[in-house]
Amino acid sequence: MKSHPLRRQIEEIVKLSDDEFVFVLEHFRPKTFKKHQIVLHEGDYAHFDYFVVEGLMRVSRLDLDGKDHILQFGMENWWITDAEAFHRKSKSTLIVDCLEDTKALALSLENKEKLSRELFKMQSFFLKKTTNGYIALQKRILCFLSSNAHERYHNLTTLYPGLIQRVPKSMIASYLGVTRETLSRLSKADT
Amino acid sequence: MKSHPLRRQIEEIVKLSDDEFVFVLEHFRPKTFKKHQIVLHEGDYAHFDYFVVEGLMRVSRLDLDGKDHILQFGMENWWITDAEAFHRKSKSTLIVDCLEDTKALALSLENKEKLSRELFKMQSFFLKKTTNGYIALQKRILCFLSSNAHERYHNLTTLYPGLIQRVPKSMIASYLGVTRETLSRLSKADT
DNA sequence: CCTAGCGTGTGATAAAGGTCACAGCGGATC
DNA sequence: GATCCGCTGTGACCTTTATCACACGCTAGG
Numbered sequence: 001m002k003s004h005p006l007r008r009q010i011e012e013i014v015k016l017s018d019d020e021f022v023f024v025l026e027h028f029r030p031k032t033f034k035k036h037q038i039v040l041h042e043g044d045y046a047h048f049d050y051f052v053v054e055g056l057m058r059v060s061r062l063d064l065d066g067k068d069h070i071l072q073f074g075m076e077n078w079w080i081t082d083a084e085a086f087h088r089k090s091k092s093t094l095i096v097d098c099l100e101d102t103k104a105l106a107l108s109l110e111n112k113e114k115l116s117r118e119l120f121k122m123q124s125f126f127l128k129k130t131t132n133g134y135i136a137l138q139k140r141i142l143c144f145l146s147s148n149a150h151e152r153y154h155n156l157t158t159l160y161p162g163l164i165q166r167v168p169k170s171m172i173a174s175y176l177g178v179t180r181e182t183l184s185r186l187s188k189a190d191t
Numbered sequence: 192m193k194s195h196p197l198r199r200q201i202e203e204i205v206k207l208s209d210d211e212f213v214f215v216l217e218h219f220r221p222k223t224f225k226k227h228q229i230v231l232h233e234g235d236y237a238h239f240d241y242f243v244v245e246g247l248m249r250v251s252r253l254d255l256d257g258k259d260h261i262l263q264f265g266m267e268n269w270w271i272t273d274a275e276a277f278h279r280k281s282k283s284t285l286i287v288d289c290l291e292d293t294k295a296l297a298l299s300l301e302n303k304e305k306l307s308r309e310l311f312k313m314q315s316f317f318l319k320k321t322t323n324g325y326i327a328l329q330k331r332i333l334c335f336l337s338s339n340a341h342e343r344y345h346n347l348t349t350l351y352p353g354l355i356q357r358v359p360k361s362m363i364a365s366y367l368g369v370t371r372e373t374l375s376r377l378s379k380a381d382t
Numbered sequence: 383c384c385t386a387g388c389g390t391g392t393g394a395t396a397a398a399g400g401t402c403a404c405a406g407c408g409g410a411t412c
Numbered sequence: 413g414a415t416c417c418g419c420t421g422t423g424a425c426c427t428t429t430a431t432c433a434c435a436c437g438c439t440a441g442g
Contacts, residue, residue, distance in 0.1 A: 061333055061336075061337065063337045067337075069333060069336035069337045070336075071329060071332060071333060071336070083322070083325060083326050083329060084326045084329070084330075087322055087326065088326075116315070116318070120311065120314075123311075123314055123315065123318060124307070124314070126318060127307070127314060127317060127318045127321065130318065130321045130322055130325055131274070131278055131321055133325055134274060134321055134324055134325045134328065135274050135275045135278065135279075137325065137328035137329065137332060138262060138274060138275070138328065139275075140332055141262060141328060141331055141332060141335070142252055142260060142262060144332070144335045144368055145252075145260035145261075145262070145365075145368045146252065146254045146258075146260045148428075148429090149428080149429070150428095168388085168389060168390085169389080169390070170388095170389065170390080174336075177335055177336045178429070178430085179429075179430060179431080180389085180390075180391095181390095181391080181392080181429090181430075181431080181432095182428085182429055182430070184390065184391055184392080185391085185392080185429095188391085188392095339398070339399090340398080340399070341398095359418080359419060359420085360419080360420070361418095361419070361420080369399070369400085370399075370400055370401080371419085371420075371421095372399090372400075372401080372402095372420095372421080372422080373398085373399055373400070375420065375421055375422080376399095376421085376422080379421085379422095
């Protein structure tokens with residue numbers, strides 16, 4: 001039980017007793033999804049933030065021309081949801097779906113707030129995770145500001161080498177903000 | 192005192208008594224800076240997160256070609272620092288400087304953590320602010336993924352109309368990730 | 383075994399944006 | 413009042429990336 005992936009992630013930031021972890025876990029609901037299954041439809045309320053135990057999820061937006069733009073991937077130990085819809089209780093403008101069969105732990109906003117209130121450490125944990133996420137997004141923005149497509153691709157391969165193996169290159173392209181054709185030409189030059 | 196800008200911002204999220212606000216304020220150090228003054232040099236430690244009371248600050252990165260890329264502006268009631276260097280106690284890779292004479296309240300990491308510990312509400316406040324910042328950055332990334340320079344400019348003018356009046360267009364261009372020449376041509380077509 | 387569909391590569395061409403060079407304007411300084 | 417400098421606009425040209433079209437290999441399902 002010490003080795004539960006959620007517990008390991010929390011304990012990188014705050015220490016928990018066995019009892020406390022049991023209490024924490026009671027606030028999550030286990031869910032399983034099939035490959036291609038849509039977890040959150042555009043226009044629906046985002047009832048849960050998902051902690052990915054196994055598998056691979058994706059958050060994307062479909063634009064007016066029918067093209068989709070991938071905002072985030074979620075591999076094992078990542079948290080994934082439409083953050084705005086989840087936290088503001090508004091309708092989702094994004095789509096969450098699964099690129100592989102996926103097991104996840106679903107946390108509702110009510111339970112997140114309850115956990116934060118009743119176990120101070122958990123609010124510290126959420127703050128730290130959110131801060132780290134904020135820093136990561138700042139880096140991604142700086143990458144858009146100062147790097148061309150080739151450099152962004154190279155940056156991604158060194159940052160998440162495992163991801164490149166697991167998702168189609170067309171999706172990597174979508175995440176990087178280039179077309180699949182351009183990415184194909186870039187990665188050829190890269191070897 | 193009810194109308195202190197910091198208090199107003201906090202009370203949008205959690206309520207404070209007069210005593211509590213005095214306690215909060217004791218953790219901040221007032222600072223004044225002149226236009227063009229550098230508040231945080233590249234390579235220095237980011238000792239403070241700044242709450243801007245009056246004036247206008249900027250966070251940017253200087254790249255290897257000598258071009259600078261503006262990550263964020265900070266007007267009145269915004270928080271501004273090199274988030275990574277501040278939270279990880281590492282050396283800054285970014286520069287914080289002032290575009291106008293500026294009055295700010297400086298909060299050290301130690302005081303931020305002390306406040307979070309001793310006044311639970313303040314940790315809730317920081318979590319909420321960080322979450323909102325995270326959501327805003329996600330939107331900016333989606334804008335990079337799905338919009339061209341013209342749309343990004345238009346988006347910025349509607350999001351922060353006041354900003355356009357206060358900063359040179361060359362800096363707006365830098366924030367948007369285009370050259371000042373391109374922005375100049377775009378904004379002409381926009382009228 | 384056949385075939386439909388997905389993922390990928392590649393060529394030709396177009397569009398968006400960058401680079402370089404120069405000019406003008408207006409405020410600040412002495 | 414002369415001068416300097418930051419800011420902006422604009423023309424000519426070049427680079428990067430998008431678009432469109434087509435081909436090929438692989439694999440899942442009938």
